[in-house]
Amino acid sequence: MEFEAVIGLEVHAQLKTRSKIFCGCSTAFGAPPNTHVCPVCLGMPGVLPVLNKKAVDFAIMTSIATNCTVARESRFARKNYFYPDLPKNFQISMYELPLSEHGWLEIETAAGKKRVGITRIHMEEDAGKLVHDEFAPVSRVDLNRTGTPLMEIVSEPDMRTPEEAGAYLRKLHAILRYLDVCDGNMEEGSFRCDANVSIRPRGQEAFGTRAELKNMNSFKNVEKALAFEIARQTAVIEDGGRVVQETRLWDANAMKTLPMRGKEEAHDYRYFPEPDLLPLVVFPQWEEELKARLPELPDARKARFTSQYGLSDYDAGVLTSERELADFFEAVMASCKGEPKQAANWVTGALMGLLNARGLSISESPVSALALAALLTLLDSGVISGKIAKTVFEEMAETGKAPDVIVKEKGLVQVSDASVIEKAVEEVLAENPAEVTGYRGGKTKLMGFFVGAVMKKTRGKANPGLVNELLKKRLDA
Amino acid sequence: MELFRLTVSEAADLLSRREISSRELTLAALSRIEAVEPKVGAFITLCREEALAAADAADKALAKGGAAPLCGIPLSVKDVLCTKGVRTTCGSKILESFFPPYDATVVSRLKDAGAVIIGKNNMDEFAMGSSTENSAFHPTRNPWDPCRIPGGSSGGSAAAVAADMGLCSLGSDTGGSIRQPASHCGVVGLKPSYGRVSRYGLVAYASSLDQVGPITKSVRDAAILMNAIAGHDPKDSTSMPKSAPDFTEALRGELSGMTLGLPKEYMEAEGLAPDVALLMEKAVKTLSELGASCVPVSLPHTGYAVAAYYLIAPAEASSNLARYDGVKYGFRAENPNDLAEMYKNTRSAGFGPEVRRRILLGTYALSAGYYDAYYGKASQVRTLIMRDFARVFASCDAVISPVSPTPAFLIGEKCADPLTMYLSDIFTVPANLAGIPGISVPCGFSADGLPVGLQIMADHFKEETLLTVAHAFEAAAGVSGKKPQL
Numbered sequence: 036m037e038f039e040a041v042i043g044l045e046v047h048a049q050l051k052t053r054s055k056i057f058c059g060c061s062t063a064f065g066a067p068p069n070t071h072v073c074p075v076c077l078g079m080p081g082v083l084p085v086l087n088k089k090a091v092d093f094a095i096m097t098s099i100a101t102n103c104t105v106a107r108e109s110r111f112a113r114k115n116y117f118y119p120d121l122p123k124n125f126q127i128s129m130y131e132l133p134l135s136e137h138g139w140l141e142i143e144t145a146a147g148k149k150r151v152g153i154t155r156i157h158m159e160e161d162a163g164k165l166v167h168d169e170f171a172p173v174s175r176v177d178l179n180r181t182g183t184p185l186m187e188i189v190s191e192p193d194m195r196t197p198e199e200a201g202a203y204l205r206k207l208h209a210i211l212r213y214l215d216v217c218d219g220n221m222e223e224g225s226f227r228c229d230a231n232v233s234i235r236p237r238g239q240e241a242f243g244t245r246a247e248l249k250n251m252n253s254f255k256n257v258e259k260a261l262a263f264e265i266a267r268q269t270a271v272i273e274d275g276g277r278v279v280q281e282t283r284l285w286d287a288n289a290m291k292t293l294p295m296r297g298k299e300e301a302h303d304y305r306y307f308p309e310p311d312l313l314p315l316v317v318f319p320q321w322e323e324e325l326k327a328r329l330p331e332l333p334d335a336r337k338a339r340f341t342s343q344y345g346l347s348d349y350d351a352g353v354l355t356s357e358r359e360l361a362d363f364f365e366a367v368m369a370s371c372k373g374e375p376k377q378a379a380n381w382v383t384g385a386l387m388g389l390l391n392a393r394g395l396s397i398s399e400s401p402v403s404a405l406a407l408a409a410l411l412t413l414l415d416s417g418v419i420s421g422k423i424a425k426t427v428f429e430e431m432a433e434t435g436k437a438p439d440v441i442v443k444e445k446g447l448v449q450v451s452d453a454s455v456i457e458k459a460v461e462e463v464l465a466e467n468p469a470e471v472t473g474y475r476g477g478k479t480k481l482m483g484f485f486v487g488a489v490m491k492k493t494r495g496k497a498n499p500g501l502v503n504e505l506l507k508k509r510l511d512a
Numbered sequence: 513m514e515l516f517r518l519t520v521s522e523a524a525d526l527l528s529r530r531e532i533s534s535r536e537l538t539l540a541a542l543s544r545i546e547a548v549e550p551k552v553g554a555f556i557t558l559c560r561e562e563a564l565a566a567a568d569a570a571d572k573a574l575a576k577g578g579a580a581p582l583c584g585i586p587l588s589v590k591d592v593l594c595t596k597g598v599r600t601t602c603g604s605k606i607l608e609s610f611f612p613p614y615d616a617t618v619v620s621r622l623k624d625a626g627a628v629i630i631g632k633n634n635m636d637e638f639a640m641g642s643s644t645e646n647s648a649f650h651p652t653r654n655p656w657d658p659c660r661i662p663g664g665s666s667g668g669s670a671a672a673v674a675a676d677m678g679l680c681s682l683g684s685d686t687g688g689s690i691r692q693p694a695s696h697c698g699v700v701g702l703k704p705s706y707g708r709v710s711r712y713g714l715v716a717y718a719s720s721l722d723q724v725g726p727i728t729k730s731v732r733d734a735a736i737l738m739n740a741i742a743g744h745d746p747k748d749s750t751s752m753p754k755s756a757p758d759f760t761e762a763l764r765g766e767l768s769g770m771t772l773g774l775p776k777e778y779m780e781a782e783g784l785a786p787d788v789a790l791l792m793e794k795a796v797k798t799l800s801e802l803g804a805s806c807v808p809v810s811l812p813h814t815g816y817a818v819a820a821y822y823l824i825a826p827a828e829a830s831s832n833l834a835r836y837d838g839v840k841y842g843f844r845a846e847n848p849n850d851l852a853e854m855y856k857n858t859r860s861a862g863f864g865p866e867v868r869r870r871i872l873l874g875t876y877a878l879s880a881g882y883y884d885a886y887y888g889k890a891s892q893v894r895t896l897i898m899r900d901f902a903r904v905f906a907s908c909d910a911v912i913s914p915v916s917p918t919p920a921f922l923i924g925e926k927c928a929d930p931l932t933m934y935l936s937d938i939f940t941v942p943a944n945l946a947g948i949p950g951i952s953v954p955c956g957f958s959a960d961g962l963p964v965g966l967q968i969m970a971d972h973f974k975e976e977t978l979l980t981v982a983h984a985f986e987a988a989a990g991v992s993g994k995k996p997q998l
Binding site (some may be wrong): 077307 | 515537593594598602607610612613614616709711714715716718719720746747748749750827828830832834835837839841851855875878879880883886
């Protein structure tokens with residue numbers, strides 16, 4: 036029997052506000068334990084939450100960008116459960132009336148374009164964290180993260196393959212980064228994803244029993260965990276077994292999902308409306324103001340890159356996949372006269388190769404957009420050849436020097452003086468009489484050999500076009 | 513002159529004329545406490561040193577002139593209000609060693625006005641109770657009869673004011689906890705509209721019902737205290753974003769032309785003591801003589817109010833009190849084997865029986881499968897009760913009723929029967945459910961010589977109407993001068 040997977044994703048994105056969602060404490064990561072706290076986020080007796088407007092702005096912006104309908108009135112609710120990292124022993128979240136609902140994102144995979152539905156987006160506060168002592172039977176509580184604003188984005192179970200899930204996550208991530216509402220750092224946990232996955236015989240309407248996957252801290256790991264889980268569930272069913280509804284953790288080292296240890300308790304969170312906060316009413320004008328301030332989003336920017344710069348769909352897609360990368364490309368284009376296609380090749384080729392090799396992000400690039408633009412201008416105006424440009428780029432990446440400085444220091448200016456090149460041509464022909472005879476006898480493929488030899492003699496600086504032309508003239512004469 | 517007998521307005525006059533100092537007045541209140549507190553038990557914590565320092569600061573401010581009416585006035589606050597650096601127990605063992613690092617907004621407003629806080633009043637644990645017998649520390653006795661309860665949960669505040677231990681007090685009212693003890697102790701108690709006074713730093717019992725308010729010797733004093741504590745607080749999202757009026761202005765108002773509603777459901781309520789009914793009749797007569805027309809009205813959903821209250825309040829309490837887990841502050845049980853045991857032992861030993869009972873009730877009412885039938889239905893009843901009042905206030909300026917069906921009962925009388933205890937809240941919980949203001953003003957004494965209060969309720973944010981009616985009634989009834997023998 037042939038099976039298909041049904042995948043839904045829940046993303047928790049940390050909103051990039053400076054202060055917490057219900058008090059004025061800093062949200063900065065990495066401070067000494069329990070220094071970014073106050074009576075409110077410590078849940079001391081008698082304190083009350085006051086909603087951070089910026090956090091609401093950010094969640095509304097996300098709702099608009101993901102085609103969700105923002106509720107005129109939403110409500111915070113209390114989710115009650117006991118845990119030491121939760122000072123009030125309830126989390127202020129949203130339940131019956133979320134901030135927004137019924138959105139969608141368009142994703143693109145090898146199979147083509149597809150819409151993935153977004154069920155809802157709601158806001159909530161983060162919990163703190165427990166630090167377990169390695170040497171003593173104690174646990175410590177760090178409440179710095181307590182009250183950090185989160186947005187939970189729940190998708191419809193619309194994805195059928197790990198690839199689609201990956202595409203959805205990358206798209207959502209890109210949108211949040213474009214909006215600048217979340218820093219998107221999966222390692223630090225500011226963009227976390229849980230996946231619900233089940234399988235069913237192809238053609239069947241009803242869903243199978245699902246497993247919830249957690250602990251995947253990269254897009255790749257989400258895809259791998261889903262692929263593993265789909266294979267595991269398929270094997271269970273093919274062996275005549277039944278999939279159990281459970282939470283499973285992805286073990287990236289063992290490359291498999293394992294049932295979460297400890298007994299699985301069916302929590303009753305006893306949700307009820309948060310009496311300390313009024314219903315959140317979003318007037319149309321507020322939403323309109325935010326809509327007007329939205330930046331260009333990935334899809335629109337991609338379309339513009341193809342029309343304005345004449346880039347291929349693929350190049351435009353790669354360049355707009357991250358806001359910083361697209362900004363980098365546009366900064367290059369703003370200060371160089373070269374062809375967009377050539378600039379795109381340099382950014383997606385040499386530059387991204389360099390960043391990948393060094394494990395750097397675009398914002399950490401050792402070669403700035405201005406420097407790359409300067410290099411492309413040298414190339415475009417014929418001062419250096421393409422081959423030399425590669426050398427100069429490597430030097431720029433190593434030393435951080437400007438391209439014209441490198442060209443000058445190393446004497447890399449392209450030689451276009453015909454008399455100089457003619458001299459080198461004469462020498463090469465004189466040094467290789469056998470090859471000359473061969474060429475003239477019909478082995479025209481030896482042209483490459485002669486060009487290489489001339490370039491070597493000129494230390495790569497000769498204008499390759501001119502070298503070809505002069506060699507042809509002498510050999511064919 | 514016995515300085516401790518003064519009302520706030522009388523003392524403020526003498527202070528501003530520099531005829532007495534705040535230090536003298538404060539010392540008088542403190543020695544009065546020394547003399548009668550052993551018989552009453554109205555305090556959990558006294559702040560003698562802090563009080564004298566505040567009194568000296570107030571005297572300096574008074575010397576400069578132009579000080580606020582509360583400047584230099586010794587008063588107490590219920591131990592449910594956080595006081596920076598001063599132990600705040602909520603009448604509970606679980607907070608017996610809790611020293612808040614912040615003041616409640618109302619406390620900081622009192623301090624800003626120059627008031628002198630002399631101590632923290634006893635109360636039912638976490639404000640859960642109608643008799644102050646649920647304090648983890650000791651019960652409070654009614655100054656009018658030491659065998660009787662002072663009412664609750666702000667029993668310590670009302671008893672302190674009635675016994676002249678401090679000129680006034682702040683209490684909190686979730687289902688009657690200011691009005692009922694004020695009635696039982698023969699003082700004035702005002703529960704403001706929900707949202708009128710900041711709840712920041714008021715340790716939450718039931719967040720959608722709790723309000724802080726004054727307990728005073730006169731209606732004028734209640735207006736003076738309201739001027740100090742009312743008004744928007746950015747730290748409380750449910751506080752009304754508008755500035756409060758000068759409440760003392762309302763004391764000039766007259767009753768002629770006013771319509772006062774007399775709800776038949778209250779007067780026909782089961783268990784209404786004949787003494788109380790008689791005093792109500794007298795009060796109606798007095799008010800009519802003052803020019804008000806008293807008309808019968810109907811609040812048809814009154815019979816469901818207590819049931820709705822005892823679902824909503826415990827539900828919110830079960831969540832509000834979850835934070836007392838031994839992890840961060842307060843009491844923690846020793847040597848648990850694991851986390852669950854730490855929670856269980858801490859909360860079992862830290863909370864008293866009434867608090868545990870309400871946490872269990874509330875947890876149950878919010879549980880999956882029961883939510884709609886209990887919390888959901890109670891919320892609907894609440895809406896109906898609000899509509900009852902809205903309908904009545906369309907034609908009435910205020911509603912008058914008893915505060916409590918009976919005068920103060922005997923200590924221990926209702927302990928074994930929580931349900932009877934709950935039912936005595938029938939006249940006070942509707943105002944909390946509807947979010948409207950209510951005041952208890954002394955209206956006479958039972959045959960046994962126990963004080964009985966008259967309740968006046970008005971529409972949202974119409975505290976001024978309450979004060980006008982209460983002030984006129986107070987002057988005409990002429991009962992507020994009487995003092996208990998201690």
